[in-house]
Amino acid sequence: MKMNNVKTRSRKRWLIILTAAQILFLSGIVGYHYSALWFGQEVRLATTPVDPRDILYGDYVILNYEISELDSGLWRSPGDLPAEGDKVYVVLEPQTTDNGLYKAKAFYSRKPAAEGREIIIKGRVRYPTDSGIFINYGLEKYYVPENTGKQLEDQEGALVVQVRIAPWGNALIEEIKPAN
Known part of the structure; x- marks a missing residue:
């Protein structure tokens, strides 16, 4: 039972990390594009x-x-x-x-x-x-x-x-x- 909890927590952690990485990547693309308005x-x-x-x-x-x-x-x-x-x-x-x-x-x-x-x-x-x-x-x-x-x-x-x-x-x- 403890092994299943550990695996479930590990999967949830990786899912959160991958989701956050995707959000950061897309935010970086948008930020780079619009940065000309801020710094240009x-x-x-x-x-x-x-x-x-x-x-x-x-x-x-x-x-x-x-x-x-x-x-x-x-x-x-x-x-x-x-x-x-x-x-x-x-x-x-x-x-x-x-x-x-x-x-x-x-x-x-x-x-x-x-x-x-x-x-x-x-x-x-x-x-x-x-x-x-x-x-x-x-x-x-x-x-x-x-x-x-x-x-x-x-x-x-x-x-x-x-x-x-x-x-x-x-x-x-x-x-x-x-x-x-």
Whole structure:
């Protein structure tokens, strides 16, 4: 009888440990994703909206950022340009105008140190071209309230996306608004 109690307690203990480990793991994933909101620096990026509707998911906007297409002259790491799927770090700097927007200054295969008001954002190469590369930052799709996607698309390039970029390069969209 004592052996059964010991086995039952041991199983319960392992079940509790495994459940707690799963909860901690999932909480860590969520925390890592949203940590850009807590620790990130605010950046404004110019974008063009495209394609506002999906039958299954509702209204969303695909955003094409100015920093999504980078000229090969901005490549600062040794060797060839990165290939499709490679991770890259893009250095953003404020534009010289007073509009508060950031633009790409350079991109690297490894995270460089930021200087002054520069910010580093992490992305993946979507595909290379003859003159440069296209990069995804995980900010390209933004869901909007129903029946508002067409209004954003009609802005025709006059949108500014406010994002938060964490010190390690992850980014999240905070807000999309018309450029003024």
